[in-house]
Every structure is written in C-alpha cells, then in structure tokens.
Amino acid sequence: MIAPVHWEAVQRGPVIFYHFRDPPWSNISHGFLTRKGGVSAPPFAALNLSYSVGDDSAAVAENLRRAFAAIGSRAEEIVTAWLIHGNRVALVDARHQGQILEGTDGLITVERGLTLFMRFADCIPVLLAHPTLPAVGILHVGWRGLAAGILEAALEILDRDLGCYPSVLHAALGPGIGGCCYAVGPEVIETLRSRIGKALPLRRINGAWHLDLPEAVGLHLRHLGVPSVITARVCTACHLEDWYSYRAEHGRTGRFGTWIRNP
Numbered sequence: 339m340i341a342p343v344h345w346e347a348v349q350r351g352p353v354i355f356y357h358f359r360d361p362p363w364s365n366i367s368h369g370f371l372t373r374k375g376g377v378s379a380p381p382f383a384a385l386n387l388s389y390s391v392g393d394d395s396a397a398v399a400e401n402l403r404r405a406f407a408a409i410g411s412r413a414e415e416i417v418t419a420w421l422i423h424g425n426r427v428a429l430v431d432a433r434h435q436g437q438i439l440e441g442t443d444g445l446i447t448v449e450r451g452l453t454l455f456m457r458f459a460d461c462i463p464v465l466l467a468h469p470t471l472p473a474v475g476i477l478h479v480g481w482r483g484l485a486a487g488i489l490e491a492a493l494e495i496l497d498r499d500l501g502c503y504p505s506v507l508h509a510a511l512g513p514g515i516g517g518c519c520y521a522v523g524p525e526v527i528e529t530l531r532s533r534i535g536k537a538l539p540l541r542r543i544n545g546a547w548h549l550d551l552p553e554a555v556g557l558h559l560r561h562l563g564v565p566s567v568i569t570a571r572v573c574t575a576c577h578l579e580d581w582y583s584y585r586a587e588h589g590r591t592g593r594f595g596t597w598i599r600n601p
C-alpha cells in the first residue's frame with residue numbers, strides 16, 4: 339500500500355481532525371475526527387460521538403454539534419448508520435438526509451453535498467471515491483465485515499448501479515487497530531483464510547498471532563481490483579491521545595467520527 343504523503347491535522351474551533359491533504363481525488367470533503375475538543379468525561383473523553391456507549395447524552399449532543407460544525411454540515415444533512423459488523427451497504431440519496439440506517443456498515447452516494455458519517459473505535463474506516471464522478475462511499479470494516487464480504491458488496495453497488503469499475507476507484511484507510519496491537523485467535527484466522535484467502539498479514543508477537551487489519555483490508559481491495567489504496571498507518575490502540583480504541587480501553591470508551599462528502 340502507498341503510505342500517506344500528506345496526512346495532516348486540521349483544527350476547527352475546539353475540534354481537531356486529520357485528513358489526506360493531497361488525495362488522488364479532487365474536491366471531496368473527508369476527514370477523521372480525533373477525540374480531542376469535546377466535553378465528555380473519562381472514559382469517553384472528550385469528543386465521543388456515540389449515544390450507545392454509556393456516555394452522558396447531553397455531552398454527546400454537544401460533541402455532535404461541535405463535530406458537525408467542524409466538518410461543515412448540519413445534522414439534518416447527514417446520513418449515518420447503525421453498525422453491526424455485517425456486509426450490508428446502502429446506496430443513499432437526499433431522501434435519506436438526517437437518517438440512521440439500521441444494520442448497515444456501508445454507505446454510498448452520488449448526491450452532492452450529502453455527508454456520509456460513521457463512528458469508529460478500532461475497525462478500519464474505508465473511504466471510496468471516483469476520481470471524477472460524484473461517487474463516494476464510507477465503510478466500517480472489522481474482521482467480521484471483511485470476512486462477510488463488505489468490500490465485495492460495496493464494489494458491486496458501485497459497479498452495477500453506478501458504472502464505477504473498481505479499477506478507477508480510489509480507497510483511503512483511516513486510523514484503526516494495527517498489527518502491533520491486534521492479537522487474534524484461531525477462529526479469526528481460519529474464518530478470514532476461508533473467506534478472503536490464505537495470505538493474511540500475520541506476525542507472531544510474544545507467542546500470539548497478530549493480524550495487520552489495515553493491511554488485510556488494503557490487500558483485499560487490491561485483490562478485488564482497486565489499485566489505488568492509501569492508508570493513514572495510524573494505530574488507534576497505540577495513540578489513545580487522539581483516537582478511541584475498543585481493544586486498548588477494554589470496551590469502555592467512545593467513538594470517533596469519519597466523514598466523506600461530494601462537493
């Protein structure tokens with residue numbers, strides 16, 4: 339995979355997000371909101387954007403207000419999803435504005451100005467974009483979604499419904515758990531091997547197999563015909579000052595936001 343040449347922080351008010359400064363697509367608003375700049379107390383400090391993790395709802399509402407202001411969108415213009423680590427991908431348009439799609443881990447749109455938004459804490463945020471058409475997508479990809487075929491599902495919608503062949507698409511992978519911190523058991527390895535192939539990026543650390551999930555996602559995207567994959571190469575578990583990590587924080591933590599939007 340290509341390492342990011344320009345992975346940079348942007349501050350908007352109290353909120354800090356990262357984005358790819360020179361991605362291989364043009365004019366597409368996208369970014370990965372850090373956990374900084376919010377009002378939630380530990381263990382959700384500070385910019386937790388999820389109501390479903392046990393945080394104070396008034397704090398989450400204020401965090402969302404700050405986050406949406408920082409990304410230049412209003413809540414009623416945003417489409418988001420109730421994530422289940424599955425393989426359902428929805429093609430959305432203006433009719434879905436302000437909605438939360440249940441049981442969905444992928445959103446795709448050709449609508450201009452519609453913000454696709456998802457929440458993360460270790461799973462890999464995958465952004466997809468066509469270089470010239472207003473076609474963008476966002477996927478929530480953990481090992482279960484990868485094994486369940488979420489990448490295939492997204493690429494099929496882009497190809498079949500929008501005429502976007504994988505060979506012209508660009509993919510960008512945001513912060514997620516890295517091979518340094520992601521020890522996995524035999525069921526994960528066996529399931530992934532049977533579903534996406536034998537060659538998994540595994541290494542042995544202190545007697546345990548570790549999966550490089552971003553690398554596995556990138557390799558599988560390439561295998562499915564997407565040649566252009568850039569990655570943040572940022573491990574959430576190694577950088578708790580910026581990101582939430584479900585694994586490193588033992589399940590008691592918040593969720594950071596990721597978005598993409600056609601101009």
Ligand SMILES: [Zn+2]
Pocket residue numbers: 515516517518519573574575576
């Ligand atoms: Zn790590």
